[in-house]
Amino acid sequence: MAHANPELIQALRRTAQKLSSGNPYQWGHMGSCNCGNLAQELTQLTKAQIHEFAMQGRGDWREQVEEFCPTSGLPMNLLISDMLNHGLTTSDLQNLERLSDKKVLARIPLERRDKMRHNYREDVVLYLNEWANQLEEDLLPSIKLDLSFMNQEKAVPTLETA
Template structure:
């Protein structure tokens, strides 16, 4: 699970707000899918650029990109993934974000929902907000642990 940070919480909430406001959303487009939208927020890159970088790797989705990640490959998309990892995300977080299926996040959803559609805008917004809230709740504990170290 991601390392809690205010920067990551803000990125998740900003991404959710942009999606809710009607930004172009296509789960099959690597720059307009769940991870693609977070990359737009964090890297300030255009969807078509993100998509082109991802296709350099010849992977079908962000789960595959995360699995194939190599920090010394020279591929632009690996630089993007390195930026996401530096923000506190894990490769597993990218896999789960693309599929909206991290059980720890799903458990925090209101109404007891335990399954989301990975290609549904409203479900992506709900997942991003739930994740941000979960990380935000962990911030004081994370700060205390860092101070004690």
């Protein structure tokens, strides 16, 4: 699973929010599908640019990720590399496109999980939010806060009489 980091968590949440608010969604379009919407958020490329890059290769996100070669110089491979640099893995991208990560799905109640469709906007939003929640839970134990200032004696102001 992805390397939990605040930037990725926020990108997942922003993607879910934008989809909830009506951002273009079309599962069969490489720039506005599940991965395409997250790619827009992480890379700041437009859906048209992402789709154009993808059309230079063959297949959907799953297939292009399977054929991913970080040294090819092909635009889609550069895009995938950029997404991986944000903490994702190639498995994450394949799972996102089909909403199939078992850890994420296990967080969703069975009666809802059994009705999920990989190409349905509301299911993508649910998956993205649960994935962000999972990554946040993974990240929290590694955050160390310095609370030593709370143990220091506080100077109590006193009134001095002359």
